[in-house]
Each structure stands twice: as C-alpha cells, then as structure tokens.
C-alpha cells in the first residue's frame with residue numbers, strides 16, 4: 129500500500145474527479161421492511177404493552193407514524209401482490225392465497241412491479257425474506273419481476289418455518305443449518321450485505337421478515353428474555369412426532385413446530401426483529417445514508433391465531449375489530465412508519481389514509497420514473513413530506529376464502545359485506561373505531577354511494593370470481 133498510495137494520488141490528480149469515489153445518485157435509496165401477520169397493536173409505539181419495540185419506536189420518533197394505513201389484503205399473497213403492482217384486490221392478478229393445486233398463483237409476466245419500475249431509473253433491487261409470488265419455473269420468480277437479487281423463502285408454506293434446512297438465492301437452493309440458522313437472522317445478515325455493497329446506484333431493498341407469523345419460534349437468547357414472563361398455554365402440534373423424527377423437516381403438511389411457550393416465542397420473535405431492524409438503521413447511519421434513504425416499516429395483514437398465537441392476550445389488533453382473514457379494520461389496518469431524515473417530518477403522527485397499492489406510484493415519483501397506467505394507487509409523496517395530500521375517495525378489498533367478502537372505506541365510513549346479496553354493514557370510524565355499531569340503517573345515503581361505487585370497484589377474475 130505504501131508504494132501504491134502516491135500512484136493513486138497521481139491518478140486522481142491527472143484525471144480530476146473521475147478517479148475519486150463515484151458521486152452518489154441524487155435518487156433516494158428505499159428500504160421497505162414488511163413484517164408478516166404483525167397486527168396494528170403489536171409495536172409499543174402503536175400501543176403494545178406486554179413487550180417493547182424500542183428500535184421501531186425510535187424510528188417512529190425520527191419520522192412519521194401513520195395511524196390509518198392499510199395492507200393490500202387480509203392475507204399474505206394478495207397483500208404482497210397489491211404492494212408490488214399498485215393494484216387493489218378488485219383488479220390485481222393475485223387475489224388470494226393458494227389457488228393452484230401446487231400452491232400459490234404466480235405473478236404474470238405482464239405484471240409491472242416496483243422492482244421493474246425502479247430499475248428503469250438505475251436502481252439495484254433486492255428482495256430478501258418471504259416472496260410468495262412465484263416459484264422456480266414460473267414468471268413470478270423475483271428475477272422475472274424486477275429484482276436483481278433474491279434470498280429467502282419462495283413458497284409461502286415453506287415460510288412457515290422459522291428454522292429450515294434451505295433457502296433460495298437467486299432461484300438456487302442454498303442449504304443451511306436447521307438448528308442454527310434462524311430465518312430472521314439470515315435475512316438481517318443478507319440485508320446488511322446488500323446495503324454495504326459498494327455501488328454508486330441507488331438501491332431498493334424489499335425486506336420481508338416472517339415475523340410474527342406461525343410457527344412461533346425464536347433463538348434461545350431471545351426466548352430467555354421472556355422465560356416465565358407470561359402465563360402460557362402450551363402449543364401442541366398434533367403432528368409433532370412426525371416433525372421430530374421426520375426426514376423432511378420442511379414439509380409444510382407436518383404442521384407448525386411452535387415452541388411450547390407461544391406467548392414467550394411471539395414476544396421474542398418481535399423483539400429480535402426490532403433489534404435487527406435497529407442494527408440495519410444503525411448501519412445506514414454509519415454509512416452516511418440517513419438523508420438519502422427512505423425507510424418504511426409495515427405489515428402484510430392483521431394478526432393471526434395460528435400455531436399457538438394469541439392476539440387477544442397481546443391485544444395485537446390494537447383495539448380494532450377482527451384479525452387476519454377478517455375484513456374489519458383488525459384484518460387490514462397495519463402499522464406504517466416512515467423515516468427519511470430531512471425529508472419526512474420527525475415526530476409526526478398522521479391520520480392520512482393510504483394503502484399498499486400506493487407504494488408503487490409513490491416510489492415511482494421519488495425515483496422520477498413513470499408508473500404504469502391503470503393503477504389503483506396514487507403517489508403519497510406529499511403525505512410523506514408532511515404536506516397536504518389528497519387521498520382516495522374509496523379504498524377497496526375483496527376476500528375469497530369465506531365465499532366472497534368485500535370491504536370499502538369512504539372517508540370516515542367503512543362498509544363490509546360478508547356474503548353476496550347481503551346488505552352492507554356500515555361503521556363510522558371516527559365515532560366508532562372498533563366497528564361495534566352497524567349504522568347502515570341511519571345513513572341510507574352513504575350506503576347508496578358505496579353501493580354505486582361497488583358496481584365499478586372490480587373486474588372479474590377467472591381464478592377468483594365473485595361467487
């Protein structure tokens with residue numbers, strides 16, 4: 129090095145700034161972190177009292193916390209499709225989990241994702257963690273949908289495993305240690321490596337933890353934080369013997385391998401994810417990227433009660449009605465924290481309503497890219513900046529696992545239809561946050577407006593028809 133140094137200085141002198149470190153892109157990096165089945169009330173900054181989430185609470189203090197943000201759906205795959213493609217479940221290609229004998233319906237080749245949009249502006253893109261939009265050999269694979277780099281679970285059922293014997297890196301199976309390699313730890317490590325990569329391009333990192341989705345398991349050092357802390361009803365997997373002795377530990381049909389103390393495991397999982405997100409935030413700071421990076425934290429749907437999870441005990445819906453698979457607020461309203469030092473106002477709490485399908489057009493505007501036509505989403509850049517921002521006159525969700533259910537938000541009003549042909553339930557979210565009192569009979573005009581909107585809200589889907 130001693131001999132090289134004068135040479136390098138000489139080169140820099142000769143060629144001026146060209147030989148210096150490349151200038152950073154004026155376009156912002158985007159770190160989008162999505163938890164899995166994390167409810168509106170599962171962070172202490174959103175009211176959780178049984179455990180704390182100091183890193184995410186700090187992120188909220190340093191940025192803006194949205195109190196009326198919605199996921200794309202009340203379950204995983206359609207929620208993530210809405211996020212990636214900017215369409216709600218009345219127009220999206222993927223409108224439900226599963227749908228095919230072999231598992232999930234993959235994204236179509238013609239779907240345009242956030243990854244593809246940002247790549248047109250020179251972004252390097254990665255998805256780390258759960259994907260759930262397509263498997264090897266399908267057009268839904270990350271590399272077919274705008275992602276340069278992919279690491280994690282491809283199949284949603286495989287993603288039920290917090291410890292597995294393999295992940296996928298760029299479509300190739302990567303063996304890992306079933307006892308040691310906790311999924312969340314692997315994702316944090318991969319995310320850090322992606323952030324640390326020397327590259328002059330801006331980045332988009334779509335980081336999908338599988339927390340606190342079942343199975344409920346965390347490494348021992350995190351479990352130790354909650355030993356004997358909570359009353360426990362031991363979770364028993366009826367197929368546990370097969371799991372213990374099975375030669376194929378990742379066979380999803382063998383059920384959840386939750387730890388026997390599910391309350392402790394649930395708290396430990398979120399605590400560990402919070403710690404790891406704090407480390408990634410610190411890493412961005414250490415690299416001087418705070419003013420050039422938008423960090424978003426959200427969830428894909430409301431809290432579940434699978435594998436021993438107990439949303440009532442943790443008040444995981446934060447006082448909202450319902451959980452995952454419900455069309456009430458608890459199924460779809462999720463945390464949204466935005467931090468971008470110098471751009472997103474710090475210490476602000478916003479009740480501006482927006483949703484997963486707004487992320488694509490928002491990122492497109494930030495990157496100076498053109499969003500595809502025909503989206504349901506709109507750019508929410510002004511809402512992020514703390515400025516006056518119009519929002520949608522209507523928000524729409526449909527859900528097909530329980531027949532055909534629909535939900536609409538219009539201003540202060542929330543309408544739910546639980547079965548085709550049934551009258552709409554109507555709730556006044558301003559007066560009745562927990563949707564306790566159906567006021568449809570008192571507001572026929574509001575119901576009529578929403579009914580008229582519903583006639584236009586969706587296109588028919590061959591795979592998920594209105595039944």
Ligand SMILES: [Ca+2]
Nearest residue numbers: 164165204428
């Ligand atoms: Ca989920």
